[in-house]
Amino acid sequence: MNAEIIAVGSELLLGQINNTNARFISSQLTELGINVYYHTVVGDNAGRLEEIIVRAEERADLLIFTGGLGPTKDDLTKETIAKHLGTTLKQNDDAMNMIEGFFAKRNRPMTENNRKQALVLKDCEVLENANGMAPGMFLEQEGRIYILLPGPPKEMEPMFQFEAKPKLARLVSDGGLIVSHVLRFYGIGEAELEERVQHLLEEQTNPTIAPLAGDGEVTLRITAKANTEDEAWALITPVREQILTAAGDYLYGVNDESLASKLANMLIDHNLTIAAAESLTAGLFQSELATVPGIGEVLYGGMVTYNEDMKVNQLGVPKELIERYTVVSAECAASMAINIKEKFGSQIGVSLTGAAGPGPHANHPVGTVWIGIVFGDDEPVTYELHLQGMRNTNRIRAVKTAIYRVIQLLSDKGYRKI
Amino acid sequence: MNAEIIAVGSELLLGQINNTNARFISSQLTELGINVYYHTVVGDNAGRLEEIIVRAEERADLLIFTGGLGPTKDDLTKETIAKHLGTTLKQNDDAMNMIEGFFAKRNRPMTENNRKQALVLKDCEVLENANGMAPGMFLEQEGRIYILLPGPPKEMEPMFQFEAKPKLARLVSDGGLIVSHVLRFYGIGEAELEERVQHLLEEQTNPTIAPLAGDGEVTLRITAKANTEDEAWALITPVREQILTAAGDYLYGVNDESLASKLANMLIDHNLTIAAAESLTAGLFQSELATVPGIGEVLYGGMVTYNEDMKVNQLGVPKELIERYTVVSAECAASMAINIKEKFGSQIGVSLTGAAGPGPHANHPVGTVWIGIVFGDDEPVTYELHLQGMRNTNRIRAVKTAIYRVIQLLSDKGYRKI
Numbered sequence: 094m095n096a097e098i099i100a101v102g103s104e105l106l107l108g109q110i111n112n113t114n115a116r117f118i119s120s121q122l123t124e125l126g127i128n129v130y131y132h133t134v135v136g137d138n139a140g141r142l143e144e145i146i147v148r149a150e151e152r153a154d155l156l157i158f159t160g161g162l163g164p165t166k167d168d169l170t171k172e173t174i175a176k177h178l179g180t181t182l183k184q185n186d187d188a189m190n191m192i193e194g195f196f197a198k199r200n201r202p203m204t205e206n207n208r209k210q211a212l213v214l215k216d217c218e219v220l221e222n223a224n225g226m227a228p229g230m231f232l233e234q235e236g237r238i239y240i241l242l243p244g245p246p247k248e249m250e251p252m253f254q255f256e257a258k259p260k261l262a263r264l265v266s267d268g269g270l271i272v273s274h275v276l277r278f279y280g281i282g283e284a285e286l287e288e289r290v291q292h293l294l295e296e297q298t299n300p301t302i303a304p305l306a307g308d309g310e311v312t313l314r315i316t317a318k319a320n321t322e323d324e325a326w327a328l329i330t331p332v333r334e335q336i337l338t339a340a341g342d343y344l345y346g347v348n349d350e351s352l353a354s355k356l357a358n359m360l361i362d363h364n365l366t367i368a369a370a371e372s373l374t375a376g377l378f379q380s381e382l383a384t385v386p387g388i389g390e391v392l393y394g395g396m397v398t399y400n401e402d403m404k405v406n407q408l409g410v411p412k413e414l415i416e417r418y419t420v421v422s423a424e425c426a427a428s429m430a431i432n433i434k435e436k437f438g439s440q441i442g443v444s445l446t447g448a449a450g451p452g453p454h455a456n457h458p459v460g461t462v463w464i465g466i467v468f469g470d471d472e473p474v475t476y477e478l479h480l481q482g483m484r485n486t487n488r489i490r491a492v493k494t495a496i497y498r499v500i501q502l503l504s505d506k507g508y509r510k511i
Numbered sequence: 512m513n514a515e516i517i518a519v520g521s522e523l524l525l526g527q528i529n530n531t532n533a534r535f536i537s538s539q540l541t542e543l544g545i546n547v548y549y550h551t552v553v554g555d556n557a558g559r560l561e562e563i564i565v566r567a568e569e570r571a572d573l574l575i576f577t578g579g580l581g582p583t584k585d586d587l588t589k590e591t592i593a594k595h596l597g598t599t600l601k602q603n604d605d606a607m608n609m610i611e612g613f614f615a616k617r618n619r620p621m622t623e624n625n626r627k628q629a630l631v632l633k634d635c636e637v638l639e640n641a642n643g644m645a646p647g648m649f650l651e652q653e654g655r656i657y658i659l660l661p662g663p664p665k666e667m668e669p670m671f672q673f674e675a676k677p678k679l680a681r682l683v684s685d686g687g688l689i690v691s692h693v694l695r696f697y698g699i700g701e702a703e704l705e706e707r708v709q710h711l712l713e714e715q716t717n718p719t720i721a722p723l724a725g726d727g728e729v730t731l732r733i734t735a736k737a738n739t740e741d742e743a744w745a746l747i748t749p750v751r752e753q754i755l756t757a758a759g760d761y762l763y764g765v766n767d768e769s770l771a772s773k774l775a776n777m778l779i780d781h782n783l784t785i786a787a788a789e790s791l792t793a794g795l796f797q798s799e800l801a802t803v804p805g806i807g808e809v810l811y812g813g814m815v816t817y818n819e820d821m822k823v824n825q826l827g828v829p830k831e832l833i834e835r836y837t838v839v840s841a842e843c844a845a846s847m848a849i850n851i852k853e854k855f856g857s858q859i860g861v862s863l864t865g866a867a868g869p870g871p872h873a874n875h876p877v878g879t880v881w882i883g884i885v886f887g888d889d890e891p892v893t894y895e896l897h898l899q900g901m902r903n904t905n906r907i908r909a910v911k912t913a914i915y916r917v918i919q920l921l922s923d924k925g926y927r928k929i
Contacts, residue, residue: 107732303525
């Protein structure tokens, strides 16, 4: 089965928002082993939309539309598809109840416009919208499948995942499957990683190995096609082992794990408590850890001492130390890490201090960052970074590196990493 | 001039990354008054790419390609375009010097593959790549323009902006222009905002008014077509005035301003110092303000007291207060805001405490958040939120609301908002 994903909305063509829906649906279809050959974006224009439908029917048997199901007159996706397929729209009682319930629950009056949203393609299956008013649609006609989804990702994503995807899975289940396994690396460049696994990249057929770099991380996606999940894993496992032999030192996680979720789960699993003192990153390290549910027991918190006086008065970094070494120094980072650990009574203390930009800080060039980590009664360790990006890229990169360094330190101490 | 933006790369169709390049280029073309009617994404497949080119030539006179200019055999954009246009690739000395310089500067050996990147379309103008090795190309042929750009956004964006856009601007300068002005609102729903400006939305022709909602914010983009910038503003201004009369109370900024940049700049302009005590948001409020350059003088920092003991021991919230009201309460928020202000010696103190989820906190349902703000010697003010989203959506929404509330408070005190 070949799919084309068609996003409808002039806001996309004006560059107001990213078409994140195409990425989401593509990754979901890839899991099902459905090939996606094209993404198309078209504006709120019936003529151009119909041309796109004609073209897509020539080259795909699954057409997935996002957007244009709203209440306004700009929204014309279902009207255009109905006309093109020679069918009509009819009011769906479930959809109408859903819409009325939506307004009743929020105690808001319903407008005439909203009734339009209860109209669906005749003979379609309605896809429930748990987060909005526009129902989705699933229609099989003349050997093709048409799926209509709302544009806002928070409505579209759960609708696709829980309503549309199971229907597609049933349709493709006897055609084999695709299993993907993603290995996530930090602290190694894309070029060096590729060089280390060059022989595997050259030989790849099934499974395939796709490198991807971004935001300082590199991933290798191993993808196998097979008849069963076991067969797919029998193809993936030996390749995975060879990759780990070549570059396992830099592996921090797999699949959807992020650096933050990896560290958070290590801390939670081993009941290791942590506190942080942040300067240039201003709370981002702590906030990243706090994205992970369940972190409350081990993330004691910490301080943001953006200002130099606050490093002295609040965090207790000796004034003489700063005068001698400046705030962008190993000494300052070590002092911050030790002091926050002792102040908050945690097992681990982490610090970040440096020059975020745009200008240099204490005569240190933009991008110079010191990270301090102290574990229990150990001596603190410090790391110097020279980042090359813009202010906020550098802040994010500094936080990622600090997280990676804590993961490595815990891993070296024998706490389970993978 | 009508444009089609064609992204080449199987990683997009596999759902590994978002096509942010299309959004970026679209917004840039919109500024130039160039219409974008389609975005297309196609994989690393010469046959399918050529079909897309044929189709795009039927409906656009400006074809902009991103991706597929790298050194590997997967990268086939320029090869396919050369074949399609009946032209050839030749080595460009400037490009070769650029590539050799890139490796020399980084002290890394150059591979044979990289030489391929110095090949460009015969007769094209080379677009310099300041951040990578793949040169871009600009070619006029048979009344159409072909622009080839690299895929990585950090290479593509500056290349488009500084190399390709000036060329396009010269070509379209005598064909009129488009001016857009974006009004940014917070604290009002999309539906209510649209209702307040309903008459304007119905009458719109030139300028047009496009609402857009996302992440709790709503924007109205007013777009005028005219021969000169002055003429465009003469169309925009009266519409802007009518919108502000209808909903100006909720306006926080214009164009690219964010809530964080708005507040940061108000604080910097008026030399107002701020500190924050954060629980569920764990540093995100401070980190958001710190995205803005120049904030260092006024953002004193603050504390993350994720843990209840830390609220008592570090921040000095009375234990009895928490026992009586819990940490999810106006009383706790007020105490946190006052204490952080006094501890850090800032003029403004802000606090966030609540139940981020996934589970309820201190018997308060997920999404219950209290914000506390204290200004100088004023009584603290507190706000209760009942957020409906997932854990991290709620954390972001809580931070945005806190920022918005501080903006409003400063605005009410007579500090300039817009």
